Amino acid sequence: MDLEWEQVIVDAADPVALGRWWAAALDWVVVDDAPDEYEIRPAPDRLPGLLFVRVPESKQVKNRLHLDFRPQDQRAEVDRLLSLGARHADIGQGEQPWVTLTDPEGNEFCVLARRRT
Missing domain, CATH: 3.10.180.10 (2,3-Dihydroxybiphenyl 1,2-Dioxygenase, domain 1)
Known part of the structure; x- marks a missing residue:
């Protein structure tokens, strides 16, 4: 199998703030700090990561x-x-x-x- 788990995408109203929060919570490093896409990983070259992306709608129900x-x-x-x-x-x-x-x-x-x- 040639399938590698790259990241989990997290919808966010404020990707930078939420990404910073998770980076602090997990003690992970920031690998991309763009305003609309903020990515953190355990180490710069280690996967999987979390990618926080801006979405216009707010969270409505329990996560699936x-x-x-x-x-x-x-x-x-x-x-x-x-x-x-x-x-x-x-x-x-x-x-x-x-x-x-x-x-x-x-x-x-x-x-x-x-x-x-």
Whole structure:
């Protein structure tokens, strides 16, 4: 198979602001900082990346695709993300071992509990 995962596209009202937020949240580097397309990656030559593109419409409903992250310390990571501007989200998940948050533009993502060994 000759298919390489290049990036995930994220629609944004403000690609630069949202891209900067995710770069800080993930400690990734900026590889393209154009006003309408802002791309970040784990390292300049490492894929996949996140590409934030300007769209005129605002987010209306729950995402059909979201990112999950598994930190070493869930509580510390949730606190750090909240301090950066993330918000808690209730999307009907009920009581779960993961924490659902949204980025500053309302895109949901989950912070998972530490993997059991």
